Amino acid sequence: MFAEKGAVANRYRKLLSRSLLSLWILAPAMSASAQGLSLDEALRQAEANSPTLSAANRQIGIAQGGRQQAGLIPNPELSWSMEDTRSQSSITSVQIAQPIELGGKRGARIDLAEKGQSAANVELERSKNELRANVIQAFYDSLLADMRVQLTQQSLQLAKRGADGARARVEAGKVSPVELTRAQVQLSEVDVELRRAQRDKANALARLQATLGQEGTPLSLEGDPTRLPKPPAVNGLWSRLDDTAVMRIARLSVDEQEASLALEKTQRIPDLTVSVGSQYDKGLRQRVNLVGLSMPIPLFNRNQGNILSASYRADQARDLRNATELNLRSDVQQAMDQWLVAMDEIEMFNSTILPSAKSAVDSATRGFEMGKFAFLDVLDAQRTLITARSNYVNALASATASWVLVERVYGDITALAASR
Structure with a gap:
């Protein structure tokens, strides 16, 4: 009878030892899983997921594009014209004009x-x-x-x-x-x-x-x-x-x-447009060079409004x-x-x-x-x-x-x- 009680006690001790060992092994994992969200981690997550910050970052790119565009000069303009559409007497002109900002x-x-x-x-x-x-x-x-x-x-x-x-x-x-x-x-x-x-x-x-x-x-x-x-x-x-x-x-x-x-x-202040080109007269079979300057006259609209x-x-x-x-x-x-x-x-x-x-x-x-x-x-x-x-x-x-x-x-x- 005492032997049976001793055997039961030994089995109980072994079971208790295994349980304590399991708890000791699992304690770090349980502690990690129970660890909550800290304020620093919340701030980090919010910054990573915020659409507002993403939009603000994109605004920087928008401003960079605006700065790039602001530094560009106006494009030149190529024009072609014909006077007197009859094939024997037509006059054709080709010009390129460059606006100059003043x-x-x-x-x-x-x-x-x-x-x-x-x-x-x-x-x-x-x-x-x-x-x-x-x-x-x-x-x-x-x-x-x-x-x-x-x-x-x-x-x-x-x-x-x-x-x-x-x-x-x-x-x-x-x-x-x-x-x-x-x-x-x-x-x-x-x-x-x-x-x-x-x-x-x-x-x-x-x-x-x-x-x-x-x-x-x-x-x-x-x-x-x-x-x-x-x-x-x-x-x-x-x-x-x-x-x-x-x-x-x-x-x-x-x-x-x-x-x-x-x-x-x-x-x-109006801008100046400089143009150069060439004109060919089929009737006279003669080509002449063209040079031009143009500028608006700020008579009525001086951007005062x-x-x-x-x-x-x-x-x-x-x-x-x-x-x-x-x-x-x-x-x-x-x-x-x-x-x-x-x-x-x-x-x-x-x-x-x-x-x-x-x-x-x-x-x-x-x-x-x-x-x-x-x-x-x-x-x-x-x-x-x-x-x-x-x-x-x-x-x-x-x-x-x-x-x-x-x-x-x-x-x-x-x-x-x-x-x-």
């Missing part, structure tokens, strides 16, 4: 095209900043939505504990059934909030998938929504405002319109540049104020509010179970904790939104934060 038209076209090239390059940078901000926003929205689900699940367990305690006290005849009704109402409210949080999480993940260009692909995220970058110094932001892609595009828009105005002014429109467009671009700077300063200032306030709130929640609210719930629940507190005290403590958790997530969302706005304007702010 007034610096070609140089003005090249300058305008080069301004367009510069704008296309900066627009690509702005598109990258925009995409980066969108990915960060969608990524952290998903993390915060998951965090809200987890906190709501904890609140649900808390509400269930309170309801169970109230039910036990009611069944023991120590409290009124009204207390149980209140507990069940709160439990239902938290359950509704959990369903809403789960729906918001699914929507946030769907938005992130669309931002990454991978719709339908299941996502498992790796990140901590409470880990936010340090806010950069406001003075550092102001000193770098002119270097942002948004401001450079606004200035380049002014440069483009001024170059367009200069090009329109060159159109006031286009010059006026270009002048107003240049003034408009300057106004828009000034408006862009004012709006950027206002938006950045508001974002930084909101960011700093949110970071202070987060610190207060972590250090004081959440621990105190959790301690109050535990104390009130234990006191109620011991008959020292009324159930209203438990409900108030639970509501306080649930509200504090919700406000904590809201503070994280507010700080994230401010961070994203600054990223949208300045791009990666790591260097800016380091300079604070």
Whole structure:
């Protein structure tokens, strides 16, 4: 009998050893498969799959083509004509004419095209900043939505504990059934909030998938929504405002319109056309050379309408540049104020509010179970904790939104934060 028990024990040990060995072997693979999508990887995928960046890259090629075309000179023109179609007395002429641009038209076209090239390059940078901000926003929205689900699940367990305690006290005849009704109402409210949080999480993940260009692909995220970058110094932001892609595009828009105005002014000067050729007279059996010069007379059309429109467009671009700077300063200032306030709130929640609210719930629940507190005290403590958790997530969302706005304007702010 003891031998049989020993044999069974040995087989059990061998089976346990094999199971542990299998788990040890499979642990790295399981860990790798469980590894989620990080923010850096999300940014890389979004940049690789973004049609917006692809379109911005193509705009650079479009601008290159415009620059190439702007530098070309007009083609010569070959003409043939016949006077007197009778075979014995006809006169035929062959000429080649070359338009010569005067007034610096070609140089003005090249300058305008080069301004367009510069704008296309900066627009690509702005598109990258925009995409980066969108990915960060969608990524952290998903993390915060998951965090809200987890906190709501904890609140649900808390509400269930309170309801169970109230039910036990009611069944023991120590409290009124009204207390149980209140507990069940709160439990239902938290359950509704959990369903809403789960729906918001699914929507946030769907938005992130669309931002990454991978719709339908299941996502498992790796990140901590409470880990936010340090806010950069406001003075550092102001000193770098002119270097942002948004401001450079606004200035380049002014440069483009001024170059367009200069090009329109060159159109006031007519072009000269030089022609050379040969004429043969069958009747006289004689060939003569032809040389000609032609130029339009700018009597009525001196391009004055286009010059006026270009002048107003240049003034408009300057106004828009000034408006862009004012709006950027206002938006950045508001974002930084909101960011700093949110970071202070987060610190207060972590250090004081959440621990105190959790301690109050535990104390009130234990006191109620011991008959020292009324159930209203438990409900108030639970509501306080649930509200504090919700406000904590809201503070994280507010700080994230401010961070994203600054990223949208300045791009990666790591260097800016380091300079604070």
